[in-house]
Amino acid sequence: MDITIYHHPHCSNSRQTLAAIRAAGHAPRIVDYLIAPPSREELERMLAAAGMRPRAAMRTKESLYTELGLDGDAVSDAVLIDAMLAHPVLINRPFVLTPKGVRLCRPPETVREIL
Template sequence: MDITIYHNPRCSNSRNTLAAIREAGHEPRIVDYLATPPTREELMSMLAASGLRARDAIRSKESLYAELGLDAEGVSDEALIDAMLAHPALLNRPFVVTPKGVRLCRPPETVHDIL
């Protein structure tokens, strides 16, 4: 099965999701999204396929979130997407893409829905 995980090895949810994929017998393509962030088209596609809005996929606990004023009311999805592309640390993780769908795997067990 063709599986891609947008991974941050420092994140326990990301590590646990990767382990679950491997325990299910798959070896995914691992994208260190901090070093190689998704393109705008890839991010838009992942959001659409997962049924999430940009605000659902952004890491609001990152200090940069408030520093950039992204916590203000009325910030558009387009502005949030721009921020995630410019600052990949703002993208929540891990996103997993398979032929069965796309999920933001928080909690990690969510990955089983698309394996």
């Protein structure tokens, strides 16, 4: 199965999700999204496939989120996506893509839905 995980090795949820994928017998493509973030098109496709709006995929507890003024209700989806692309640390993790769907795997057990 073709699986991609947008991974951050210092994140326990990301590590647990990767372990669950491997325990299910898969060898995923691992993308350290802080080093190689998705393109705008990839991010928009992932959000659409997961049925998520950009704000739902953001790390709202990051100080940068507030510093950039992203916490207001009037901030558009396009501005949120721009911020995630400019500052990948704002993208919540891990996103997992499989032929069965795309999920933000928080909690890690969510990955089972698409394996």
